[in-house]
Amino acid sequence: MPLEDPGKGRVLILTSSMGAGHDGVSKELARRMEARGYRCTLMDMVEVLPCGFGKMMRAFYSAVIRWMPSVYGRIYRAWIQPPDGSRASMSPVTSLMGKQINRWVRENRPCAVVSTFHVCTQAAGMLKERGSVNIPLINVIVDFAVHGLWVHPEVDLHLCLHTTGEAGVRRELDRLSAKEEDIRVVAAGPVVRQAFLEGPADRFDERRSVGIAEMERAVLAVGGSWGAGELVRTVRSILSFQQFTPVVVCGSNRLLRWRISKLCARAARGKALGWIDDMAGLMRAADVLVENAGGLSAMEAAASLLPIVSFRPIPGHGAANVEAMAEAGVGAYPRSEEEFGDVLRELSIAGARREMQVAAAAAMFRAEPADEIVALIEGIDGP
Numbered sequence: 001m002p003l004e005d006p007g008k009g010r011v012l013i014l015t016s017s018m019g020a021g022h023d024g025v026s027k028e029l030a031r032r033m034e035a036r037g038y039r040c041t042l043m044d045m046v047e048v049l050p051c052g053f054g055k056m057m058r059a060f061y062s063a064v065i066r067w068m069p070s071v072y073g074r075i076y077r078a079w080i081q082p083p084d085g086s087r088a089s090m091s092p093v094t095s096l097m098g099k100q101i102n103r104w105v106r107e108n109r110p111c112a113v114v115s116t117f118h119v120c121t122q123a124a125g126m127l128k129e130r131g132s133v134n135i136p137l138i139n140v141i142v143d144f145a146v147h148g149l150w151v152h153p154e155v156d157l158h159l160c161l162h163t164t165g166e167a168g169v170r171r172e173l174d175r176l177s178a179k180e181e182d183i184r185v186v187a188a189g190p191v192v193r194q195a196f197l198e199g200p201a202d203r204f205d206e207r208r209s210v211g212i213a214e215m216e217r218a219v220l221a222v223g224g225s226w227g228a229g230e231l232v233r234t235v236r237s238i239l240s241f242q243q244f245t246p247v248v249v250c251g252s253n254r255l256l257r258w259r260i261s262k263l264c265a266r267a268a269r270g271k272a273l274g275w276i277d278d279m280a281g282l283m284r285a286a287d288v289l290v291e292n293a294g295g296l297s298a299m300e301a302a303a304s305l306l307p308i309v310s311f312r313p314i315p316g317h318g319a320a321n322v323e324a325m326a327e328a329g330v331g332a333y334p335r336s337e338e339e340f341g342d343v344l345r346e347l348s349i350a351g352a353r354r355e356m357q358v359a360a361a362a363a364m365f366r367a368e369p370a371d372e373i374v375a376l377i378e379g380i381d382g383p
Contacts, residue, residue, distance in 0.1 A: 008036070008037040008038045008039075008111070009038060009039070009110065009111035009112075009377075010038070010039045010040070010041060010108055010109070010110040010111060011030075011033055011038045011039070011040045011041070011110055011111065011112050011113075011114060011373075011377075012040075012041055012043060012101070012104060012105065012108070012110045012112070012113045012114070013026050013029060013030055013033075013040055013041065013042050013043070013114045013115075013116065014026075014043050014045065014101065014113065014114065014115040014116065014117060014120035014121075014123075014124065015042055015043070015044055015045070015115075015116050015117055015120070016044060016045040016046055016054075016116075016117040016119065016120065017044050017046045017047070017058065018045075018046060018057070018058050018061055018117070019224055019225055019226065019295070020224065020225035020251075020296065021142055021224070021225075021295045021296035021297075022116045022117045022142060023044075024192075024193070024296050025116045025140060025142050025190075025191045025296065026042050026116045027042070028191050028192065028193050029114065029116070029140065029191050029369065029370065029373075030042060032191075032368075032369075032370035033370055033373065033374075035370075036370060036371075036374055038111075038374075038377075041104075041108070041110075043100065043101070043104060043120075045097055045117060045119060045120055046058050048097075048100045049093075049096050049097065049100070050096065053093075053096065057093075062226055065226065065228045065229075065314060066226060066227075066228055066253070069228075069229070069314050069315050070315060072314070072315055072316050073315025073316050073319075075316070076315065076316030076317060077316075080147055080148070080149055080316070080317070081147040081148060081316075081320070093119055093123075094119060094122045094123040094126055095123075095126075097119060097120060097123035098123040098124070098126050098127050098132075101113070101120075101123055101124055101127060101133070102127055102132050102133065105127075105133055105135070110135065111135060111136070111377055112135055112136040112137070112138060112373065112376070112377050113133065113135060113136070113137050113138070114138045114139075114140060114373060115137070115138070115139050115140065116140045116142055118143075118147070118149040118150045119149065121139045121149070121150060121151075121152055121155065122149060122152055124137050124152075124154075125137065125152025125153070125154040125155055126152075126154075128154035129152075129153075129154050136156045136157070136376050136377055137154060137155050137156050137157075138155070138156065138157045138158075138159065138373050138376065139151075139152070139155045139157065139158045139159065140159045140191065140369065141158060141159065141160050141161065141165055141169070142161070142190075142191075142295070142296070143161075143165075143294070143317055143320075143321055144161050144162060144164070144165060144294045144320075144321040144322075144324045144325050144328075145165075145168065145294075145317065145320035145321050145323070145324040146160070146165050146168030146169055146172065147317065147320070148172060150169070150172070151169055151172035151173060151176065153173065153176045153177075153178035153179075153183075155183065156182075156183065156184065156376060157183075157184045157185075157186070157372065157373070157376045158183070158184070158185045158186070159186055159188045159369050159372060159373075160185065160186065160187045160188070161187070161189060161190050161299065161364060162187055162189075162324075162328050162330070162364050163187045163328075164324055164327065164328050165187060165324075166185050166186070166187040169185045170185060173185075184372075184376065186367060186372055187364075187366065187367075188366065188367040188368070188369040188372050189364040189365040189366050189367060189369070190296075190299035190300075190302065190303065190364060190365065191299075191369050192296070192299055192300045192303045193280070193300075195278075195280035195281075196279075196280045196283070196300045196303040196304050197303050197365075198280075203284055203285065206281050206282075206284045206285035207285040209281070209285070210247065210271075210281075210282060210285055211271065212245065212247065212285055212286075216245045217243055217244050217245065217287050217288075217344075217348045217349070218244075218245050218247050218285060218286045218287050218288075219238050219244045219245065219246050219247065219286070219287065219288055219289075219290055219344060219348070220247050220249070220282060220283065220285075220286035220288070220289050220290065220306075221234060221235060221238065221246055221247070221248045221249070221289075221290040221291075222248075222249045222251075222289065222290070222291050222297045223249075223250070223251065223253075223256075223291070223292055223293075224251060224293060224295060224297065225251040225252060225275075226251055226252060226253055227249075227250040227251045227252070227253030227256040227257070228253075228292070228293070228314055229292040229293070229312060229313070229314045229318070230292070230312040231248065231250070231256060231260065231292075232256070232259055232260060232263070233312060234290060234292070234311055234312055235248055235260050235263055235264075235270070236263060237311075237337050237340055237341075238270075238290070238344070239263060239264075239267045239269070239270065240337075240341075241341045241344065241345075243345070244344060244348070245269050245270050246260075246264065246269075246270040246271075247270065247271055247273065247282070247285075247286060248260045248264075248270070248271070248272045248273065249273050249274075249276050249279075249282070250272055250273065250274055251274070251275055252274070252275060254274070256272075257272045257273070257274055258272075260272035279297070279300060280300070280304065283300060283301055283304040283306050284304060284306075286306060287306075287307075287348040287349070288306065288307045288308075288309055288344060288347050288348045289301040289306050289307065289308050289309065290309045290310075290311055290344075291308065291309075291310055292310060292311065292312055292313045292314055292318055292322070293310075293313060293314050293317070293318035293321060293322070294310060294313070294317075294318060294320075294321025294322045294324070294325050294331070295318075295321070298310070298321075298325065298331065299364075301361075302330060302361035302362065302364060302365075303362075303365065305358050305361075305362060306358075307332070307347040307348070307354050307357050307358060308325070308330065308331035308332065308357070308361065309331065309332045309333075309334065309340070309343055309344060309347060310322035310325065310326070310331050310332065310333045311333075311334060311340050313333075328360065329356065329357060329360040330357065330360045330361040330364065331357070331361070332347060332357065
């Protein structure tokens, strides 16, 4: 995208299309940085790894998340967040990614590197550690729960979703014996598209546009771009509570959409949707969000002032995220079906619990992540 003032330099944003969440954050961050005069290039790990290795990784991850989530949980515990607290390693993936980053940096001489994916953070940190790259490295952590791969001692600025993430980064830095005085850690809040931050439009128009009656309690259920997790069981649970109408976003998962459509048809209420471009409008139409990973959809709901309920989370980072969100008060995490119904009834209407949770979630948006990045690049003491 051409800019009127090209003088502020280029920024390389490292991302991964392993799921839509990292991509969504990266694209919105690029938009904000370009609005501040920088030229941004997105490098997708899936696309740039040689010999189709990245695409094979994505295919494996997608299959495991959809069909063998318990296997992913074991991989997460053994590799990404070992129980003994040892530092996780992604080699040789980090080495392969590091070569791609190093080549691009040498050819384009950016003024900063920003990572929104933990493997990319490790790869870029490795390059700084070796002296191959000597420019600011910014780590945008998109998980609520910070695991070991998110933190590298050569990162100059960590941007977290919440103060609990900030504390998690500092624990990891202490474990790595990093010089914390040289590293900035900021709970700046989530990066979501402006549409989610604009506040309510005409809610009744939004509801009519998706076929939700005025008096229905609409439960928006999501499972990410792949429709991952136990969404069929979750929809059965929602339908078992007669006062709720499920509106289910199945993403690219056609089989899931077919199965949930049949459930809704038998119950004579609810609907299954495919890929949705206007998620902001759909969130304004809903009364509560049900999700299972604590990912971008949850952060978009927080921006939309929509209460968040996490139920039957996917193993690994999903379970870790929703537990951390519940501890921070920005989401509810019912453990049983009975508790699930009670939470839905309480959060889907106005009341003290809904107000407290929505206020806690909205408070995450305490700073502008792009301003924090600009302050580091330009050597400003605070944005």
